[in-house]
């Protein structure tokens with residue numbers, strides 16, 4: 624089967640000369656479609672850089688990255704924007720909701736421009752917020768705001784969902800509820816999930832765990848059994 628992503632010799636250098644930072648140093652990687660992949664590694668190991676390049680938010684300095692047969696590293700800015708719009712969703716540590724819009728309106732911002740969206744109400748129901756459609760972000764808890772952000776990301780039915788520290792700003796009980804939503808999205812929509820986290824125990828819900836160190840892949844592990852998010856503690 625064609626992997627969702629494959630990268631060969633992927634490198635990223637920020638800056639130049641003596642102050643250059645080698646954020647990625649020749650990463651080779653294959654990610655099968657439909658998996659939950661958790662990326663672990665110390666601060667500065669290159670996790671977000673890798674996520675941002677695969678998500679089309681940043682560009683590699685050298686090497687190749689493919690999404691199926693689309694060569695991300697060859698796309699111009701317009702094509703990269705089209706790739707992001709049509710294929711991927713993002714969930715970040717801080718929810719980036721529009722404060723002046725309700726939960727439903729925040730999700731509609733995306734459904735209005737997506738090619739194959741689900742109704743905003745349906746996306747919000749999937750994350751357990753069907754009773755909060757008309758609430759503004761300031762009227763929602765942190766976990767609820769993160770669930771609106773997830774609803775916004777999944778409403779366009781993306782093939783891939785990128786999550787950078789999705790539970791980073793949440794207490795562990797709320798974080799588990801958010802992980803359960805992400806797990807459901809993977810199971811129900813079949814979206815490939817790429818998640819960066821500092822909480823190593825979250826790797827227990829993944830199909831595949833990628834460990835980065837100093838901009839390189841240190842280890843890739845396929846979990847023989849996976850824990851349901853409800854049983855994960857950190």
Ligand SMILES: Nc1ncnc2c1ncn2[C@@H]1O[C@H](COP(=O)(O)OP(=O)(O)OP(=O)(O)O)[C@@H](O)[C@H]1O
Nearest residue numbers: 637638644646664665666667668669670671672673
């Ligand atoms: N825009 C940038 N300009 C310069 N250096 C950068 C930039 N973005 C990241 N870096 C550097 O690249 C390296 C990798 O950063 P990256 O954010 O990918 O690591 P990370 O593993 O996600 O870290 P963290 O867990 O702290 O978020 C770090 O040394 C970082 O300081």
